[in-house]
Amino acid sequence: MLVDSHCHLDFPEFADDLDAVLARAAEAGVGSLLAIGTRLTRVDRVRALAEAHPAIHCTLGIHPHNVDSEPAAGPGDLLSLAEHPKVVGFGETGLDYFYQHSGRETQQRSFRTHIAAARETGLPVVIHSRDADPDMAAILRDEHAKGPFPGLIHCFSSGREVAETAIELGLYVSLSGIITFKAADDLRATVRGLPLDRLLIETDSPYLAPVPKRGKRNEPAFVAHTAIALAGVLGLEPEEVVRATTENFFVLFRKATRPEAVI
Numbered sequence: 001m002l003v004d005s006h007c008h009l010d011f012p013e014f015a016d017d018l019d020a021v022l023a024r025a026a027e028a029g030v031g032s033l034l035a036i037g038t039r040l041t042r043v044d045r046v047r048a049l050a051e052a053h054p055a056i057h058c059t060l061g062i063h064p065h066n067v068d069s070e071p072a073a074g075p076g077d078l079l080s081l082a083e084h085p086k087v088v089g090f091g092e093t094g095l096d097y098f099y100q101h102s103g104r105e106t107q108q109r110s111f112r113t114h115i116a117a118a119r120e121t122g123l124p125v126v127i128h129s130r131d132a133d134p135d136m137a138a139i140l141r142d143e144h145a146k147g148p149f150p151g152l153i154h155c156f157s158s159g160r161e162v163a164e165t166a167i168e169l170g171l172y173v174s175l176s177g178i179i180t181f182k183a184a185d186d187l188r189a190t191v192r193g194l195p196l197d198r199l200l201i202e203t204d205s206p207y208l209a210p211v212p213k214r215g216k217r218n219e220p221a222f223v224a225h226t227a228i229a230l231a232g233v234l235g236l237e238p239e240e241v242v243r244a245t246t247e248n249f250f251v252l253f254r255k256a257t258r259p260e261a262v263i
């Protein structure tokens with residue numbers, strides 16, 4: 001059984017055919033999906049998906065792009081959202097200095113708030129990091145010094161420093177379809193040095209469809225291509241990568257229930 005540990009099922013790209021998308025995911029062996037929140041003003045929509053489908057859990061939070069256009073969330077807001085049985089983590093949050101749709105300082109403040117909620121509850125924080133490696137590594141270390149917290153760097157595309165910091169601090173690293181891209185040799189070299197028991201896989205759909213689906217709308221079924229590519233990078237059998245990444249998901253997202261078929 002595969003897990004898609006990061007997908008945006010509430011986005012308009014899936015509005016017309018979500019049932020068919022979920023059916024294809026099940027056919028491809030994807031037994032669990034994590035729908036990721038990006039705005040507190042869309043919490044109801046993300047949570048409704050998790051309520052409607054046994055295979056879907058969700059995380060809630062504010063994407064770094066949206067920090068300046070959303071009401072600020074205090075730790076208490078995030079903690080109360082996490083009382084819902086299908087909410088298994090926080091985010092996505094983090095730093096994006098590439099697009100910088102929100103200011104760096106407000107991104108950092110929001111990121112630290114999400115980490116505080118993760119530390120308080122023991123539920124993982126889903127971290128987005130783009131073009132922000134030095135600040136990302138510094139904030140992770142600074143926050144870890146206040147007390148450990150669980151989490152993962154999603155759609156990993158940062159450099160070795162962020163990867164090594166994450167692993168050292170007990171965090172996980174999630175690989176997306178980027179690992180299948182021709183130009184991603186540096187990423188593959190970094191991933192080769194990471195321990196298998198800290199790796200997850202994801203689609204980040206509707207974005208970043210893996211080869212051979214590149215250029216199309218991405219969807220959870222395509223996570224299988226990322227599993228195969230990751231196996232190639234690590235020199236392992238795809239089955240081994242599937243087994244490990246699925247196990248890692250349920251160890252990290254300890255509140256998520258495993259589908260009965262695999263218990």
Ligand code: NI
Nearest residue numbers: 006036092204
């Ligand atoms: Ni995302």
